[in-house]
Amino acid sequence: MENFLDQYGYLALLVGTFFEGETAILMASSLIYRGLFDFPLTILAAFLGSFISDWIYYLIGRLNGKYFLAKRPKLEAKVKPVTDFFHTHKLQILFSYRFLYGFRVIIPLVVGMSGIRPIAYLFYSTLTGLMWATMVSTAGYWVGRLLNLQAKAFEDYFIFIVLGFATFGLVMGYIIRKVAIKKMEVE
Numbered sequence: 623m624e625n626f627l628d629q630y631g632y633l634a635l636l637v638g639t640f641f642e643g644e645t646a647i648l649m650a651s652s653l654i655y656r657g658l659f660d661f662p663l664t665i666l667a668a669f670l671g672s673f674i675s676d677w678i679y680y681l682i683g684r685l686n687g688k689y690f691l692a693k694r695p696k697l698e699a700k701v702k703p704v705t706d707f708f709h710t711h712k713l714q715i716l717f718s719y720r721f722l723y724g725f726r727v728i729i730p731l732v733v734g735m736s737g738i739r740p741i742a743y744l745f746y747s748t749l750t751g752l753m754w755a756t757m758v759s760t761a762g763y764w765v766g767r768l769l770n771l772q773a774k775a776f777e778d779y780f781i782f783i784v785l786g787f788a789t790f791g792l793v794m795g796y797i798i799r800k801v802a803i804k805k806m807e808v809e
Contacts, residue, residue, distance in 0.1 A: 652766025683734025
């Protein structure tokens with residue numbers, strides 16, 4: 623495992639945050655204190671992976687979202703409350719969307735369809751991406767330090783560690799989603 627991390631650590635983190643951000647960054651950052659990752663480079667790789675992912679979905683929404691939905695009225699009806707909620711709480715969502723676990727694809731798509739100019743989205747995605755990568759890396763670092771995690775532990779207990787981090791993320795996402803849905807129903 624240490625050889626793999628030495629060879630592909632930051633690239634694996636970048637790819638991991640592209641697909642599943644929190645789990646990848648928590649795993650990598652929990653090994654910072656062991657010297658397998660460097661704190662600033664961990665933040666940078668995590669930021670880049672999530673930034674690229676966000677921009678792909680934003681561009682899909684901007685270039686093709688409205689056309690795609692126009693061809694699918696049932697889906698358009700399901701997306702409408704989400705877009706209405708976005709327009710009502712635009713600034714709050716743009717400043718916090720990176721922390722809303724479980725909305726990884728839908729929010730950048732909705733933002734792309736909303737008419738937000740690319741330069742404005744660049745500002746928000748950069749700011750929130752750096753905040754997210756820094757905060758989650760810091761949390762991962764302290765988890766690794768407090769639990770004295772080692773790379774060998776990831777080898778021996780990989781599935782349990784991934785399930786633990788994923789469960790934590792899902793619970794947080796579930797709570798945030800419940801609050802957002804409840805707020806959408808009220809409005």
